[in-house]
Amino acid sequence: MNPSNEHLSYPIGHAQLPDGPLAPAARKALIQQIVELPAHVAATSTIVGGEGLERPYRPGGWNGRQVIHHLADSHMNCYFRFRLALTEENPTVRPYDEQAWAELPDVAATPITVSLTLLEALHTRWVILLQHLSEEQWQRTFYHPGTKRDFTLDQALAMYAWHGNHHLAHLKLLLPQESA
Numbered sequence: 001m002n003p004s005n006e007h008l009s010y011p012i013g014h015a016q017l018p019d020g021p022l023a024p025a026a027r028k029a030l031i032q033q034i035v036e037l038p039a040h041v042a043a044t045s046t047i048v049g050g051e052g053l054e055r056p057y058r059p060g061g062w063n064g065r066q067v068i069h070h071l072a073d074s075h076m077n078c079y080f081r082f083r084l085a086l087t088e089e090n091p092t093v094r095p096y097d098e099q100a101w102a103e104l105p106d107v108a109a110t111p112i113t114v115s116l117t118l119l120e121a122l123h124t125r126w127v128i129l130l131q132h133l134s135e136e137q138w139q140r141t142f143y144h145p146g147t148k149r150d151f152t153l154d155q156a157l158a159m160y161a162w163h164g165n166h167h168l169a170h171l172k173l174l175l176p177q178e179s180a
Contacts, residue, residue, distance in 0.1 A: 008058035011169035015162040021139060022154045030161040031130050037164040038120040041068060041171065045112060048174045053112065057170040064174050065112055066102040067167050072115035072122070073101055078160045079126045085142040085153055086133075095146035130157065 022030070045053060045068060053064030062070065077096065084091040101107075133153065141150040151159070
């Protein structure tokens with residue numbers, strides 16, 4: 001990555017994962033970010049507009065349409081990872097090639113409203129699950145072979161709250177200057 005594009009690649013900085021269990025208030029705040037993300041993405045995409053969503057947020061980066069479809073793809077994967085971790089002992093989750101997924105023909109052919117609706121429904125279901133986990137369940141883990149490490153569900157929550165805001169910030173980079 002070009003160092004001069006670091007602020008465009010990571011406009012909110014890199015994810016910070018907790019070393020231990022989250023405090024209930026911190027967890028609640030992260031869950032609230034998951035709750036709010038679909039509405040923020042929908043509102044931002046409306047302001048950016050159709051033509052704006054066809055532009056990349058940085059040189060060599062995805063366009064806004066790809067970002068929106070990626071959010072739905074990625075958060076579906078995370079939801080399944082939570083469910084696996086809750087029903088199996090430290091399952092190994094399957095990584096996927098995000099770039100290849102972003103280049104599949106359905107990304108260009110599917111209206112963003114489909115992924116916005118999917119993201120809203122998915123987050124509704126995911127949040128219901130998150131709100132019903134016990135302290136013990138938050139410490140359940142899954143193994144990610146791409147990063148070669150275990151993640152607790154607390155850490156996954158922090159990662160995906162950041163992930164949603166990270167890509168929301170990418171979409172905001174596409175806002176018309178008078179709206180930014």
